[in-house]
Amino acid sequence: MTTIQLLKGHPLSSKEHATHALLYMWKVRKFEEAVKDLFGRGMMHGTMHLSIGQEASATGMCLALDLADQITSTHRGHGHCIAKGADLTRMIAELLGKKIGYCGGRGGSMHIADVETGNLGANGVVGGGIPIAVGAALASKLQKKGTVAVSFFGDGAMNEGAFHEAANLAAIWKLPVIFFCENNHYGMSSSTDKAFAIHKLSDRGLGYGIPGVTVDGNNVVEVYEAAEAAVARAKSGGGPTIIEAVTYRWEGHSRSDKNLYRTKEEIEEWKHKDPIPKFISILHEKNLLSQVEIDAIQQQAYDEIMHAVNEAVKAESAEPSGLLDAVFKKVSA
Amino acid sequence: MSEKSDTNNRMLTMAESLREAMTIAMTERDDVFLMGEDVGIYGGAFGVSSEMQNKFGEERVIDTPISELGIVGAAVGAALAGMRPIVEIQFSDFTAQAMDQIANQAAKIHFMLGGALHVPLVLRTPQGSGTGAAAQHSQVLETWFANIPGLKVVVPSNPADAKGLLLSAIDDPNPVIFLEHKLLYKFPGRDAVPEGSERIPLGVSKVVRRGSDLTIVATGIMVNKSWDVAEKLAAEGINITLIDPRTISPLDMEPIHESVRETGRLLVVQEGPSHGGFINEVIARVSESPTFGSLIAPIKRLAGMNIPIPYAPQLERAAVPQVEDIEVAAREIVKNWR
Numbered sequence A: 001m002t003t004i005q006l007l008k009g010h011p012l013s014s015k016e017h018a019t020h021a022l023l024y025m026w027k028v029r030k031f032e033e034a035v036k037d038l039f040g041r042g043m044m045h046g047t048m049h050l051s052i053g054q055e056a057s058a059t060g061m062c063l064a065l066d067l068a069d070q071i072t073s074t075h076r077g078h079g080h081c082i083a084k085g086a087d088l089t090r091m092i093a094e095l096l097g098k099k100i101g102y103c104g105g106r107g108g109s110m111h112i113a114d115v116e117t118g119n120l121g122a123n124g125v126v127g128g129g130i131p132i133a134v135g136a137a138l139a140s141k142l143q144k145k146g147t148v149a150v151s152f153f154g155d156g157a158m159n160e161g162a163f164h165e166a167a168n169l170a171a172i173w174k175l176p177v178i179f180f181c182e183n184n185h186y187g188m189s190s191s192t193d194k195a196f197a198i199h200k201l202s203d204r205g206l207g208y209g210i211p212g213v214t215v216d217g218n219n220v221v222e223v224y225e226a227a228e229a230a231v232a233r234a235k236s237g238g239g240p241t242i243i244e245a246v247t248y249r250w251e252g253h254s255r256s257d258k259n260l261y262r263t264k265e266e267i268e269e270w271k272h273k274d275p276i277p278k279f280i281s282i283l284h285e286k287n288l289l290s291q292v293e294i295d296a297i298q299q300q301a302y303d304e305i306m307h308a309v310n311e312a313v314k315a316e317s318a319e320p321s322g323l324l325d326a327v328f329k330k331v332s333a
Numbered sequence B: 001m002s003e004k005s006d007t008n009n010r011m012l013t014m015a016e017s018l019r020e021a022m023t024i025a026m027t028e029r030d031d032v033f034l035m036g037e038d039v040g041i042y043g044g045a046f047g048v049s050s051e052m053q054n055k056f057g058e059e060r061v062i063d064t065p066i067s068e069l070g071i072v073g074a075a076v077g078a079a080l081a082g083m084r085p086i087v088e089i090q091f092s093d094f095t096a097q098a099m100d101q102i103a104n105q106a107a108k109i110h111f112m113l114g115g116a117l118h119v120p121l122v123l124r125t126p127q128g129s130g131t132g133a134a135a136q137h138s139q140v141l142e143t144w145f146a147n148i149p150g151l152k153v154v155v156p157s158n159p160a161d162a163k164g165l166l167l168s169a170i171d172d173p174n175p176v177i178f179l180e181h182k183l184l185y186k187f188p189g190r191d192a193v194p195e196g197s198e199r200i201p202l203g204v205s206k207v208v209r210r211g212s213d214l215t216i217v218a219t220g221i222m223v224n225k226s227w228d229v230a231e232k233l234a235a236e237g238i239n240i241t242l243i244d245p246r247t248i249s250p251l252d253m254e255p256i257h258e259s260v261r262e263t264g265r266l267l268v269v270q271e272g273p274s275h276g277g278f279i280n281e282v283i284a285r286v287s288e289s290p291t292f293g294s295l296i297a298p299i300k301r302l303a304g305m306n307i308p309i310p311y312a313p314q315l316e317r318a319a320v321p322q323v324e325d326i327e328v329a330a331r332e333i334v335k336n337w338r
């Protein structure tokens, strides 16, 4: 498998960092486009939840993390997984039900985990990963590992009891955990206007004694800066932070979504706030990368995804034999 | 195949027949309302309540945040206070979030409080595998609920039954868990769906077809798979009685005893894992009754593997009984035990 080359740090701190941030946002975008295509061609089954339009939040948060830091993710988790450094071939292979897939074809899109990059798993259950991140942070504290755990979740998940119980535990135990809420304005058809009686979701921290910040989730620089501050706070024993990254999902919730609950104009309006051109214009402004370099980065992302798709398509399918043996981890003698 | 199809030709899908039942109940009485995630403009994750919010308004078809424990609890409270809520949980797997309100509250209130209060609540939820949604969106959990005294558990296998059973469930003064297989939503059944508001009583097993060689008892989608097998084997001269309990709690055993006394052979089929599964209850009741003496073959069980449902289609298929498995089992019992 490919070696993990993550570059931590401010996306504007050097040419390398800028390249890295842009490359990862492009990789997420191209990955999701490839998934949509595989689905459209009937090569992938099940369902898919795409994060097109939300690339800056996953990327910005993960730019502030070390490899050993852990994340829990969601049904819309491809971006988190990629930004944390997962192998693209094994991701696509999982979606195609191949043996070399991250879960050996047993989990699919909603369940990719990658121990090597500290990804404790996507989740099919809304809110399911939030207490798990708190538990990972508890382990980090007990073992004095100095790592932070980040729970990615959507606006909708904030209304699950799991969020509330987990937030309180993290606060009273001052755990090194970050509650990273990607507010894309909808949980399926349910808009945040209808599902919340507050405007800033980061205000939810008030009731638990957890500081909260709300940032432009389509601006990778803003996301990174909030993430870096939260990581520093967590790692110095300051306890949890809630980050609300305001963003938008361009695609339907899943394949069955007819988008009846929002207007085409609204979707178009958000497409004008595309996080990738937004970052590119900052790069131009700061004169960090030339257009030629930027184009090359886009091409590299595309090539990496295409390579992954080709490798995954060729790989051997998962087989039903051995499923019973896979339920439990063997008890070591 | 039935008498009904002669008088009308309404071949509805199960999503349509369920919607019709809810619409009838909500038209008949104003204490009935529907509540759940995305049940409004989205029409529910599987389109069951499509257009219902237009018809009944946002106060009677209530979209909720993603808060299963809260909404089931609110339904219990509304039921105690004189309403008849129907709650839709988007996937039966997420009844886990609401389990306190289902198992510790709704199921126990009438008994535990000396009959002072009761909970006329229907919880509708899709279950089952076959959609590639993997382990957390594919379980058949009927056994969980059947193991809790105080809950009635309905598992319809076709649109016509679904309609009549749901109407009875809404009438019932007790909590009813109504488990709908998601692969059945989009397909019409074999029988036309009657126009009116006729109820099908809970707690009455249905003899789907009659034959003297083998008794098959199956639940939910396994009734449909078993039907295909019965049809095919009939052409070979193997005649099967197929029984659909429809309500797995309370369980009507009478037609099962009666049939086994005639055939002497019993095959039970369910989609959920075999360990602790509902079908074991059927086997136990046959085994501890005089019917046991009529058996000429060991009872055969077909159920899901004792594994979480895997994602890849080739793995997912292997995890639950398929038509071919039922066919092989049925043929073997009849051939090997004469």
Ligand SMILES: Cc1ncc(C[n+]2csc(CCOP(=O)(O)OP(=O)(O)O)c2C)c(N)n1
Binding pocket: A075, A076, A124, A125, A126, A127, A153, A154, A155, A156, A157, A158, A184, A186, A187, A188, A249, A253, B037, B066, B068, B090, B094, B097
């Ligand atoms: C406990 C639970 N309830 C309901 C669902 C069905 N469901 C899957 S995703 C989703 C919307 C989630 O919204 P949000 O948390 O905002 O995440 P987004 O989809 O916007 O990324 C729902 C209702 C689920 N998977 N788990």
Ligand SMILES: [Mg+2]
Binding pocket: A154, A155, A156, A182, A183, A184, A185, A186, A187, A188
């Ligand atoms: Mg959302």
